[in-house]
Amino acid sequence: xxxxxxxxxxxxxxxxxxxxxxxxxxxxxxxxxxxxxxxxxxxxxxxxxxxxxxxxxxxxxxxxxxxxxxxxxxxxxxxxxxxxxxxxxxxxxxxxxxxxxxxxxxxxxxxxxxxxxxxxxxxxxxxxxxxxxxxxxxxxxxxxxxxxxxxxxxxxxxxxxxxxxxxxxxxxxxxxxxxxxxxxxxxxxxxxxxxxxxxxxxxxxxxxxxxxxxxxxxxxxxxxxxxxxxxxxxxxxxxxxxxxxxxxxxxxxxxxxxxxxxxxxxxxxxxxxxxxxxxxxxxxxxxxxxxxxxxxxxxxxxxxxxxxxxxxxxxxxxxxxxxxxxxxxxxxxxxxxxxxxxxxxxxxxxxxxxxxxxxxxxxxxxxxxxxxxxxxxxxxxxxxxxxxxxxxxxxxxxxxxxxxxxxxxxxxxxxxxxxxxxxxxxxxxxxxxxxxxxxxxxxxxxxxxxxxxxxxxxxxxxxxxxxxxxxxxxxxxxxxxxxxxxxxxxxxxxxxxxxxxx
Numbered sequence: 001x002x003x004x005x006x007x008x009x010x011x012x013x014x015x016x017x018x019x020x021x022x023x024x025x026x027x028x029x030x031x032x033x034x035x036x037x038x039x040x041x042x043x044x045x046x047x048x049x050x051x052x053x054x055x056x057x058x059x060x061x062x063x064x065x066x067x068x069x070x071x072x073x074x075x076x077x078x079x080x081x082x083x084x085x086x087x088x089x090x091x092x093x094x095x096x097x098x099x100x101x102x103x104x105x106x107x108x109x110x111x112x113x114x115x116x117x118x119x120x121x122x123x124x125x126x127x128x129x130x131x132x133x134x135x136x137x138x139x140x141x142x143x144x145x146x147x148x149x150x151x152x153x154x155x156x157x158x159x160x161x162x163x164x165x166x167x168x169x170x171x172x173x174x175x176x177x178x179x180x181x182x183x184x185x186x187x188x189x190x191x192x193x194x195x196x197x198x199x200x201x202x203x204x205x206x207x208x209x210x211x212x213x214x215x216x217x218x219x220x221x222x223x224x225x226x227x228x229x230x231x232x233x234x235x236x237x238x239x240x241x242x243x244x245x246x247x248x249x250x251x252x253x254x255x256x257x258x259x260x261x262x263x264x265x266x267x268x269x270x271x272x273x274x275x276x277x278x279x280x281x282x283x284x285x286x287x288x289x290x291x292x293x294x295x296x297x298x299x300x301x302x303x304x305x306x307x308x309x310x311x312x313x314x315x316x317x318x319x320x321x322x323x324x325x326x327x328x329x330x331x332x333x334x335x336x337x338x339x340x341x342x343x344x345x346x347x348x349x350x351x352x353x354x355x356x357x358x359x360x361x362x363x364x365x366x367x368x369x370x371x372x373x374x375x376x377x378x379x380x381x382x383x384x385x386x387x388x389x390x391x392x393x394x395x396x397x398x399x400x401x402x403x404x405x406x407x408x409x410x411x412x413x414x415x416x417x418x419x420x421x422x423x424x425x426x427x428x429x430x431x432x433x434x435x436x437x438x439x440x441x442x443x444x445x446x447x448x449x450x451x452x453x454x455x456x457x458x459x460x461x462x463x464x465x466x467x468x469x470x471x472x473x474x475x476x477x478x479x480x481x482x483x484x485x486x487x488x489x490x491x492x493x494x495x496x497x498x499x500x501x502x
Contacts, residue, residue: 037117044106044121049154051126051179055095060106060119075105075118099127099152127152129179130255133193134186134216135159139248147256156180170200178206182255184248186216190224194231201235208237214251214266215242221267222281222462226297228269229288241266284464294461299335299451301460303328304470306450310443311477318484322421322440330417331447333410339448341401345411348385349418352378371419378415 046058060072074092076084078100105118132140137157145155158173187193221242243266250265288294313319334342356374389397401407426436
């Protein structure tokens with residue numbers, strides 16, 4: 001057995017010795033293994049397109065992502081001529097002052113992998129940057145970037161979903177926005193876009209004061225100026241313009257011909273405080289710029305128009321609208337809670353009123369006692385319905401409405417409305433109670449549709465001065481003293497008889 005072991009050692013020991021002689025010196029120190037061209041293993045990372053007035057840090061890294069901490073010799077060249085040499089640095093920080101095309105060469109000393117040649121990165125320095133973010137990148141046609149590049153202007157484009165996604169790619173886009181001088185927005189979801197801009201602004205602020213912002217949108221200037229006023233106020237943008245697609249190409253043409261940047265195209269959306277004293281439109285814009293919700297402004301303006309409609313239906317048509325306040329309150333409850341939840345609340349109120357009326361026939365109760373009992377029965381029925389929906393997993397109810405404790409206010413409004421509708425306005429034991437309920441439902445649904453009618457909201461937000469005309473029309477309708485439309489039909493036979501007698 002020992003003979004076989006000795007024979008094995010004699011046969012294979014030269015192989016082990018040969019394997020080590022290629023990797024060690026006589027001192028026993030392991031030397032770097034030659035691997036070929038350096039650019040195949042290392043790279044200079046960070047931007048290849050920069051703007052005048054910006055500074056960037058360049059470092060050496062392997063293609064797998066490991067940074068090199070050893071000493072590096074950096075050489076900056078332009079048209080082959082050496083501009084600067086920096087030795088014994090692990091990183092290279094450069095402040096760019098002139099638009100040109102340069103190359104950064106890096107020579108690594110004592111690399112872990114022995115290689116030949118330098119690592120080269122070409123960097124293009126631009127005078128200014130035009131950034132476009134939108135749904136349709138086809139606006140940035142082939143050739144536009146080359147035309148602008150001749151004037152040392154960088155054209156960058158990104159899809160709208162990039163900034164909306166809030167991921168690593170959106171951080172790169174945000175840095176590009178920071179470097180841009182002219183910022184063009186072509187997003188259809190303009191509110192969602194600015195909402196994300198505000199979120200990024202809170203994390204990493206950008207100075208939008210000196211940036212010229214162009215918005216390509218189908219909305220009118222009076223409307224757009226109000227719905228984005230709060231966003232512009234929060235990010236500090238002061239030079240904002242509404243343009244069309246053709247005007248966007250005009251901007252590109254002017255930049256490519258070297259015209260002055262202070263020449264603006266489009267309709268200015270920037271806010272001016274002193275314009276608020278001249279019109280209601282300026283005052284509404286002032287409120288929007290002061291972070292007042294434009295949705296609430298739209299509802300307030302819509303209410304003025306809706307009460308005019310109710311006034312017209314009552315005074316001229318002769319429709320029973322059951323007052324002014326309560327139908328509007330009921331419609332607002334539907335808007336805030338949703339149709340299904342509001343219908344559930346009013347149905348519970350209807351059942352509670354029926355129960356109270358039946359009980360009061362047996363046991364006489366005073367008015368305050370009846371109302372106190374109504375509130376108690378209403379809440380018990382609501383809890384019972386919620387329990388049934390959860391226990392049997394019907395999922396009829398939208399429970400997101402109950403996340404906000406303030407839902408108690410529309411709930412109590414519904415109780416008040418139920419008491420008003422089914423106790424005072426409608427005689428539940430009369431012959432026409434079904435017709436009255438149907439009529440009330442039509443009125444409430446009409447008001448709800450008007451509240452949800454976006455075109456009406458857009459019009460009133462865009463031209464709020466029309467409210468002055470609404471006020472005048474309310475006065476005119478209130479002075480109407482002739483026969484109502486329903487009365488004409490009702491007394492038509494009598495009127496015909498009077499005409500015949502005359």
